[in-house]
Amino acid sequence: MIVREVLRYLAAGGVNTAFSYLLYLALLSWIDYPMAYVLAFVGGIGLSFILLRHAVFARPGKPFSLVWVALSQGLQLALGLAIVQAWVDWMKGPIWLAPLAATLVCVPLMFVVQRWIFTPHGTN
Secondary structure: OHHHHHHHHHHHHHHHHHHHHHHHHHHOOOOOHHHHHHHHHHHHHHHHHHHHHHHHOOOOOOOOHHHHHHHHHHHHHHHHHHHHHHHHHHOOOOHHHHHHHHHHHHHHHHHHHHHHHOOOOOOO
């Protein structure tokens, strides 16, 4: 069961990441990279919840799962933004790769957190 969840999580994450990344690239023409990252990230939260609830875990999860997802997304945003800024400012990496670096770090952590959100009490 967990292998199928991981595969669905990766596929849904790919869709959500592609959507957010394309939005980030589009926004770079108008605003600086930290704000573009934040706005692109926020744009993907709704899509993320729908995919997690219906395609990845296919269960309603804990009470207030939307709130839990939003909180986990906030954690991911803070961690991701720190990685984006470190990538650009400290590592001198190209800004167009910054969100991908953040994704590589955040995906494993977020799978564990979001699986917990969508696992009913008393089950694994």
